[in-house]
Amino acid sequence: MPKTPKAPRKWWILLAMTAAVSMIFIDITVLPVALPTIQRKLGIPSLGLQWIVNAYTLSLTIFLLAGGWLGARFGSRRIFICGLFLFALSSALCGLSNSAAELILFRAIQGMGGALLIPSAAPIIFATFSPKERGKAMGLYVGIGSVFFALGPFIGGVFAQYLSWHYIFWINLPISLIGLILTLIFVPEMEKQKRAFDWKGFLTFSAGVSAIVIALMQAKNWGWTSPITLLLFCLGAAFLILLLFIEKKAKDPYVDFSLYKNRNFLGASLAVACFQFLAMVTVYWSIFFQNVSGFSPAQAGAIILISNAPLIILSPIGGHLYDKHGPRPPVTVGFLLISVGLFLLLLNIDTKNLLILLMAVIPYGCGRTFVLIPSFTFAVSEVPPEKRAITVGSIATLRQLGGTLGLAIITSVFLTVQEGQFAEDLQRNTSTLSLAPKTFTGLLSKAPKAIVALEALPEETRTYVKQSRVHSFISGFRAINILSLIAALLGLGMFLWLVKKRTQPKL
Template sequence: MDLTTGQPVRYSTAAGRWVLLATVLGSSLAFIDSTVVNIALPEIGRDLGADAAGLQWTVNGYALSLASLVLLGGSLGDRYGRKRIFLLGVAWFALASLLCGFSPNIETLIFARILQGIGGALLTPGALAILEASFTSEDRGKAIGAWSGLGGIGGALGPFLGGWLVDIGDWRYIFLINVPLAAIVIWVGAKHVPESRNPAAARNIDVVGVLTGALGLAGLTYGFTAWPMDGPGSPVVLVSLAVGVASLVAFVMYERRAAHPMLPVRIFANKAFSGANLVTFVVYAANGGVFFLFVINLQVVSGYSPLASGIALLPTTALMLVLSARAGGLSQRIGPRIPMTVGPVICAVALVLMSRIGPGANYWTDVLPSVIIFGLGLSTLVAPLTATALGALEDSYAGIASGVNNAVARAAGLLAVAVLPLAAGLGGGSLTDAAQLEPVYRNTMMICAGLMVAGAVLAFLLVPTRLPAHPPARTFCDPGSTPAQPQVPERVA
């Protein structure tokens, strides 16, 4: 929406560029911390004396709170204002980053990462919901494609920035750098992003839904993370997995009956929405495994420095920057099914090649070809997938649609980090020992390639050629910072 007219903006206008800039910068905070920490894991392990489980929880603590609460973040944005919740999340994220940067031990770092995830859960769905509510329907594919490409810069520049900071100074700088970036986001967002919300959204918070959903993900994640060290018959593992499954079942049952659910289960009756989120779960589980182990393997097995392993994925970033907006526009013209089917297949080819990266790997012949192919696959896939997940529902559900899709993606990555090393044969081994990591990495890349192929099959079967048209949006948009309240006429004397 334009600040002066209150009308949806075009992708090419100045108002559209400001909205895009604010959402990209904000999302990049979360994207950067989803990737940059992986670069620093070996240094964090050595500095804080952390074992494999501690390093997994450094990643999973952030992903767990983000995945558990991102639905709540989308729901709060629909209720109280997407801009308001977005900026609150950015500020929260910055404060948690300070705590990460000054953590004296691995336990404090994990706790601070959990707090970071809460901030990410507030800001991430708000960014996409703001785009969905602000741009004209014919420009949303381009806007989301540009957001994917530009946001991908943050995700892939994160390892480069992290590697450079670790090389020249200390792993703590990778968290402290978030503070000035957050300040810029808050200034741009407060000045240039209009407020929007769903006036029909309930004002109360679904406490039972929040607790059961979070407990379900926490139980599954803790159980799978403890499995390699404690064994499958351990009471801790069995109880954690049982609590996780029972809580998720309770979550679904309660949401079906609740008067004002955090997650309206009826939205999954929409085949395009359900299909897009199922594809999201499968392909982002693969991405979670790739981004967790790829840079660690380059350092531990192939002998790359943190900086060299950080810049290894820059070609993927460059391709997403150049191609994502075009892929979004193409998807709007020909429909999402073809890009969402072809993209994962291209990624699968790249991951088979990545599985061959071992000791003494040469970047130009062993690493770069797979990275380029992977970038082509993600560029083809991500924008159409995101646009389908948001565009399948009416615009008034922009917040919850974004929240669901982000929750699915984060939960997939979260479970991938916990489960894939176990499935690949890590057992009680170490992620910083080359002999133990090499076969685990190779097996994980092949499993992830299989997941990508499964995603392509699901997209072909479940995603429609064209998304249905929706009635006019019922989303309220106000040029001011705070959602306006209905004005009550004064009583005439």
């Protein structure tokens, strides 16, 4: 590994690495606010909207460890540059998409680019900064990205409302260009490791995760007990069990299960995964604030912007607390703040009062910083330097797996509760007994077909159908926020049980 660069060069290297996290962060938050607009323009069902999100996270989950291997094998700098190119190209193609199929495809390719960026950036930062500075460096790394994370919803809302949703992807292009220039100038070549690629592990892992995610996402449409749903669940479980046996015999396993024998590493990794699971509920926050609370895309984006703003200030503080006190205090505070925020949102779920909404979403935004930065930094510090490229990929994969499964489960729960409640409400009124619930898919997003079907009904019936649709959306939204609250408490419990004491970072 190259010698630690001296200031100010190391800070230019850190700035270059923030290009990766900035693009990924803004991509996370810029899209959800525009989903109702995309649904209206492209005329796709709610499940299709979630596939636009999960195509990216599933692809990222599958290829992250491969990205870690590529970084170790060919050098983190070189793979980081390749990731910038691929992410920028796929972002441009997403912006040019005119159908749901195109958008889902290019989002999957975008996930591949992210899989090259994420595991390449952190090892470069760890090689650049001393152990005593890594918490601060990682805090700044995430903090700068958090500026884009915070701005993403507002930018997405403004673009969707006043310009076109296509523009939300093109914001990545100038960021990637800046990152590329800084990387070429300041980032030195990283040490390379000769390791064989575990094709068996890669294919088995990919097949297992994909089968389970597809089954979860499609279960509402296919039926939870349908042959194809059950088959995919069984195949997914079989492939993942097979993966355990394959990796035991592999010289260089794709999934290094030996890392998880360390309780501290396991606890920190599970904390990250649990957070990412529950964080997927925020995809529905942006939709809820528009479809039910009645805010415009720009207003909904502004609400999320305000809730994310504490990240900009608290990211360095989270890193500092980790450096001084270890991971347990900040992670505990983080999960408790997230729980408080979700609980307050549940108590005021049908409010349209902005101040009450902010009282719920701001604690959530504060909490995420104290969970992610200390957990991630602590987990990476638990392994020797030669394993960090692969380790970062492992942690990021587990995080994205939590997000992928989280969105799949949250989507299934939401659609099951929402559609079940809507169908039940229609059966309660004699004037709506003969109406098919699917006719009004996308009604709250003002999808053209749903609006036409609604306008064909008598005025009194129209009012009842709209009220029923809102009522069913609230029911589904309540269910997924309860699920996320349970995940937060579970994540905190596992972390406190597994992580017993602080260990000094390894050089």
